[in-house]
Amino acid sequence: MKDVLDDLKIIKTSQSRLPQVDLSNLTFGSVFSDHMFVVDYIDGQWQEPRIMPYGPLPMEPGAKVFHYGQAVFEGMKAFKDEQGNVFLFRPEMNFERINRSAWRLAMPQIPEEFFMGGIKKLIELDKDWIPDGEGASLYIRPVYIATENQIAASVSRNYRFMIITSPAQSYFSGEVKVKIEKRYTRACHGGVGSAKAAGNYAAQFMPTQQARKEGYKQLIWTDSKTHELIEESGAMNLFFRIGDEICTSPLYDTILPGVTRDSLLTLGRDHGLDIKERKITVTELVEAAEKGELKEIFGSGTAVTVLPIVGFGYEDKYYPTPQLDNPLWSVLKQMLMDIQYNRAPDPYGWRVKVL
Numbered sequence: 537m538k539d540v541l542d543d544l545k546i547i548k549t550s551q552s553r554l555p556q557v558d559l560s561n562l563t564f565g566s567v568f569s570d571h572m573f574v575v576d577y578i579d580g581q582w583q584e585p586r587i588m589p590y591g592p593l594p595m596e597p598g599a600k601v602f603h604y605g606q607a608v609f610e611g612m613k614a615f616k617d618e619q620g621n622v623f624l625f626r627p628e629m630n631f632e633r634i635n636r637s638a639w640r641l642a643m644p645q646i647p648e649e650f651f652m653g654g655i656k657k658l659i660e661l662d663k664d665w666i667p668d669g670e671g672a673s674l675y676i677r678p679v680y681i682a683t684e685n686q687i688a689a690s691v692s693r694n695y696r697f698m699i700i701t702s703p704a705q706s707y708f709s710g711e712v713k714v715k716i717e718k719r720y721t722r723a724c725h726g727g728v729g730s731a732k733a734a735g736n737y738a739a740q741f742m743p744t745q746q747a748r749k750e751g752y753k754q755l756i757w758t759d760s761k762t763h764e765l766i767e768e769s770g771a772m773n774l775f776f777r778i779g780d781e782i783c784t785s786p787l788y789d790t791i792l793p794g795v796t797r798d799s800l801l802t803l804g805r806d807h808g809l810d811i812k813e814r815k816i817t818v819t820e821l822v823e824a825a826e827k828g829e830l831k832e833i834f835g836s837g838t839a840v841t842v843l844p845i846v847g848f849g850y851e852d853k854y855y856p857t858p859q860l861d862n863p864l865w866s867v868l869k870q871m872l873m874d875i876q877y878n879r880a881p882d883p884y885g886w887r888v889k890v891l
């Protein structure tokens with residue numbers, strides 16, 4: 537069968553920017569590889585997709601994305617193994633999620649051949665941008681926006697789906713402390729919290745900025761009504777080790793269903809860990825910390841992978857987590873990365889070879 541992208545229009549860059557980039561010294565998300573994939577949707581029809589040099593695209597100031605935030609995105613990574621083979625990790629989960637997010641924001645579904653085919657073609661072209669080494673990857677950012685030039689507050693007729701990529705190492709530098717947020721809310725029931733909607737991130741910036749002044753990198757978001765139920769942390773889902781129990785919050789509709797979260801649940805459970813998905817309360821967490829029963833907190837996400845959290849703040853108090861010799865987060869991270877970097881068998885079929 538002929539692939540829709542067989543005739544993909546590719547305009548290659550005349551001069552790669554790669555020689556100017558130090559792939560061993562990267563600030564997350566600030567360097568972009570040479571090419572991007574772009575396809576427009578106009579009046580009910582997907583137009584001809586194209587790959588072109590990464591760079592500015594003309595947009596009408598009246599485009600609906602600027603006014604009403606009709607925008608969703610994804611975060612994925614391509615990993616290079618020691619032989620130079622390149623793999624995606626569970627890309628079908630991101631494809632399904634972007635279309636669920638699109639559905640929630642009344643945007644047309646993205647065809648699989650654009651999403652998967654676009655990523656594969658981009659990686660073929662920009663494979664030299666994939667950094668080597670532990671924790672390094674090519675971060676892939678599919679993004680989908682409303683482009684109709686009309687400021688009526690109604691569903692856009694036109695859209696643009698783009699894929700850009702960025703060589704990446706770690707997301708955060710230094711230790712990560714988080715603060716439990718009691719006043720502001722990331723999401724409420726019936727809202728868009730489980731969609732990867734751009735506005736969900738914008739809404740977090742101001743409260744996070746305030747917490748940063750106190751030395752915290754992220755907030756732990758709590759439910760909008762009581763601020764008593766732990767939800768997630770914006771760039772990551774959260775896991776807690778309390779006494780002998782490991783738990784994470786169930787996927788309420790206020791929580792982004794993380795691919796890494798799902799993978800850790802599977803890996804952990806298949807290795808005999810009883811990881812519970814259950815309601816976790818702020819009171820319980822504070823009490824566990826006071827009694828010395830809170831052993832670990834860690835975050836999971838594509839960008840952060842698995843990230844230890846050195847302590848949390850609540851009201852005016854800071855509760856450090858203990859330094860353990862063989863913490864669970866690092867065991868789980870190792871298992872995950874061994875699959876991602878093709879160092880271990882993949883009984884789940886999570887690795888998708890692209891090169």
Ligand code: COI
Pocket residue numbers: 610611612770771772837838839840
């Ligand atoms: C990811 O983990 O890939 C995300 O999209 C989160 C973002 C804040 C970097």
